[in-house]
Amino acid sequence: xxxxxxxxxxxxxxxxxxxxxxxxxxxxxxxxxxxxxxxxxxxxxxxxxxxxxxxxxxxxxxxxxxxxxxxxxxxxxxxxxxxxxxxxxxxxxxxxxxxxxxxxxxxxxxxxxxxxxxxxxxxxxxxxxxxxxxxxxxxxxxxxxxxxxxxxxxxxxxxxxxxxxxxxxxxxxxxxxxxxxxxxxxxxxxxxxxxxxxxxxxxxxxxxxxxxxxxxxxxxxxxxxxxxxxxxxxxxxxxxxxxxxxxxxxx
Numbered sequence: 001x002x003x004x005x006x007x008x009x010x011x012x013x014x015x016x017x018x019x020x021x022x023x024x025x026x027x028x029x030x031x032x033x034x035x036x037x038x039x040x041x042x043x044x045x046x047x048x049x050x051x052x053x054x055x056x057x058x059x060x061x062x063x064x065x066x067x068x069x070x071x072x073x074x075x076x077x078x079x080x081x082x083x084x085x086x087x088x089x090x091x092x093x094x095x096x097x098x099x100x101x102x103x104x105x106x107x108x109x110x111x112x113x114x115x116x117x118x119x120x121x122x123x124x125x126x127x128x129x130x131x132x133x134x135x136x137x138x139x140x141x142x143x144x145x146x147x148x149x150x151x152x153x154x155x156x157x158x159x160x161x162x163x164x165x166x167x168x169x170x171x172x173x174x175x176x177x178x179x180x181x182x183x184x185x186x187x188x189x190x191x192x193x194x195x196x197x198x199x200x201x202x203x204x205x206x207x208x209x210x211x212x213x214x215x216x217x218x219x220x221x222x223x224x225x226x227x228x229x230x231x232x233x234x235x236x237x238x239x240x241x242x243x244x245x246x247x248x249x250x251x
Contacts, residue, residue: 003231004029007080009073011063011120012090014041016189017139020219021087021226026054028227030085033076035061063090063116066123073123082131085230086124088117088138088161092191095150106153113157114164121168125177134177135230138165139222140241142185142249158183162241169239178238180229185245187217213246221246 008025012018014036026032026049034056036042042058049056057079061072076083091113094105117138128134143151144158162181169179186192186207208216222244228234229242243249 002029003085003227006030006084006230007033007076007082008085008087008230009033009035009076009083009120009124010087010089011035011061011116013087014038014045014058016191017184017187017219017222018087018089019045020223021089022056023049023052023054024223024227025085025087025230026056027052028231029054030230031055031080032057033072033080034058035063035072036090037062061090063120064111066119069116069119070123073120073127077127083124083127084131084133085135086120086137087226087230088120088136090116091139093151093154097150098152101153109153110157113154114160117161118164121164121179125168125172128177129172129175132176134172134175135234136165136168136177136179137226137229138179138181139226140165140181140183142183142243142245145183145241145243145249145251165241166239173238178229178234180234180238180240180242182222182225182229183241183243183245183249184217184222185211185243185248187219187222189219192216211246211248215246217244217246 008030010022013022013034022032034042034046039060046056046058138161140161141158143155147155165181225244
């Protein structure tokens with residue numbers, strides 16, 4: 001699944017699933033823009049990729065700022081001549097009963113997990129349309145497919161990503177742009193450890209127990225699915241939702 005000559009933007013790529021995706025895309029030959037608020041973490045991932053013989057550069061990126069996202073994409077295109085792959089990975093969650101949440105919390109969850117991917121997609125599409133080629137892969141969640149107790153607003157945002165993916169896939173198919181999403185289940189990432197396992201070990205354990213495969217997912221479980229959907233081998237696949245969750249969701 002060669003991605004030689006392709007330019008990929010991966011948001012939230014300084015750690016966790018985004019880091020694994022960025023490294024996997026680079027191994028297939030893509031030039032990778034590491035887009036993350038964590039500048040030091042992003043730079044570290046870029047160095048890892050370059051040490052392994054790949055090409056990468058880190059950019060500080062706030063996906064909730066549409067103007068900043070537009071500027072980032074313009075910089076990537078100026079440096080590498082185009083943008084062929086977008087991976088909407090940046091996101092955040094904090095589990096709590098819905099009745100304990102606040103409007104400020106809703107706004108943060110929706111801004112990071114829904115509005116951010118919308119802004120990033122809006123920024124890359126004009127370039128992809130001019131190229132008559134592009135791949136957009138958004139990282140949603142099984143929570144957006146079936147719901148998840150303690151994650152009401154996050155589930156709503158990820159469900160929105162699934163619906164958004166289907167709609168954009170229909171709109172841009174004539175331009176030969178593939179738009180799909182991948183839904184991880186509970187995964188062993190820094191976010192999971194910090195916001196789930198550390199705060200509520202019982203919740204973390206219960207999430208692990210319900211996975212038929214018998215373990216949490218890992219970033220390395222998710223990355224190959226994204227690489228496939230970003231490749232020419234997935235050229236006739238669009239508007240689809242793929243769960244990578246050890247059987248947690250079967251549909």
